[in-house]
Amino acid sequence: MKKVMVYFIVCVLSGLFLPSCLENQMADNKRNFDWGKNSAAMVQQLRTYGIKDVRVLKAMSTIRRHKFIPEEYLGLVASYGDHPCPIGYNQTISQPYIVAYMTEKLNVQPGERVLEIGTGSGYQAAVLAELGAQVYSIEIIPELADHARKVLAAEGYERVKVLAGDGYKGWPEYSPFDAIIVTCAPEDIPQNLVNQLKEGGRMILPLGGSGRQRLVILQKKEGRIQKTDDLPVRFVPMVHGS
Numbered sequence: 001m002k003k004v005m006v007y008f009i010v011c012v013l014s015g016l017f018l019p020s021c022l023e024n025q026m027a028d029n030k031r032n033f034d035w036g037k038n039s040a041a042m043v044q045q046l047r048t049y050g051i052k053d054v055r056v057l058k059a060m061s062t063i064r065r066h067k068f069i070p071e072e073y074l075g076l077v078a079s080y081g082d083h084p085c086p087i088g089y090n091q092t093i094s095q096p097y098i099v100a101y102m103t104e105k106l107n108v109q110p111g112e113r114v115l116e117i118g119t120g121s122g123y124q125a126a127v128l129a130e131l132g133a134q135v136y137s138i139e140i141i142p143e144l145a146d147h148a149r150k151v152l153a154a155e156g157y158e159r160v161k162v163l164a165g166d167g168y169k170g171w172p173e174y175s176p177f178d179a180i181i182v183t184c185a186p187e188d189i190p191q192n193l194v195n196q197l198k199e200g201g202r203m204i205l206p207l208g209g210s211g212r213q214r215l216v217i218l219q220k221k222e223g224r225i226q227k228t229d230d231l232p233v234r235f236v237p238m239v240h241g242s
Contacts, residue, residue: 035064038080045082046100053104059130060100068093068121068151089141091236093121094183098233105217105230106179106204108133113174115196117167117205117238118183122148125160128181135160136174138167140241166241170196177201184238185213194218194225206235 043061051057066079073086084092103124108114110132116125119139125148128135137160139145145164152160163171167182168190175196182193182205189207197203203218215230 035066035080038078039065042080042082042096046096049082049097051097051100051104053100053107055131056100056103056127059103059127060096062130063123063126064155065093065096065123067155068123068126068148070121070147087121087144087147089144091120091141091144093123094235099124099127101231102181102183102204102215103127103131106181106202108179112178113176113198115171115174115177115180115193116183117170117180117193118236119145119148119162120183122152122157122160122162124181124183125162126152126155126157129157129160133179136163136171136177137161138163138165138171140164140166140239167238168192168240172196179203180205182206182238183235185210185233185235186238189216189218189225189227190238194220199223206233210237 039061043057046057066074069079069085070087073088077083077085079085082097083095087093108128108131112133114128114133114135116128116135116137119125119137125135125137139148139162142164145162149162170192176198177196178198178201180193180197180203185206185208187209193203197220199220201220205216206213207216208214213233213235215233217228217230219226
């Protein structure tokens with residue numbers, strides 16, 4: 001497991017990936033691209049890295065990850081390789097391992113109301129929806145919010161609600177939330193999100209400036225937040241709306 005963590009940190013911080021990803025990249029460019037085969041290989045790699053939640057693994061084997069990447073960026077890198085993929089506007093779809101890891105840590109249950117900050121491509125929202133959550137997702141870049149709405153609907157996740165707006169404000173209309181997942185990095189824990197978290201709820205987010213970030217896990221108990229530090233990571237900064 002120690003070797004896996006070392007690889008993960010290097011992959012996140014340096015953008016490196018295994019030779020098998022290069023083989024998948026070649027497959028991406030073929031007309032007979034077999035997404036099922038590539039997805040199965042991705043999930044097997046997640047098992048190797050220590051992801052144990054069978055629900056998360058099943059969700060990620062079900063979702064067609066390549067459909068969430070805008071067409072103009074398909075083929076630039078392997079859709080199912082364990083690395084981020086560009087989606088435009090200097091944003092990426094997170095590497096499969098970090099999606100699986102954060103989702104597993106959040107421990108989403110069917111019927112729970114989950115707020116996501118940083119919709120991006122819509123892929124993380126699809127994973128949460130596949131687990132049976134009621135998903136409310138906020139994306140600050142309107143073009144990406146529009147892309148996510150379209151692909152989520154096309155892939156059968158039309159119940160996911162996507163808002164183009166400032167994630168720092170949260171989505172009070174649908175609060176309180178059982179869980180919150182943030183896929184961009186604020187320097188401090190946004191108080192609005194804490195306020196919108198249900199008693200007993202939990203939140204996972206990368207915290208810190210562009211040079212030094214750490215994944216943290218929060219739980220709200222008796223109105224106060226308990227914080228646990230986790231992995232070193234690198235995410236795009238969380239920004240305020242105009």
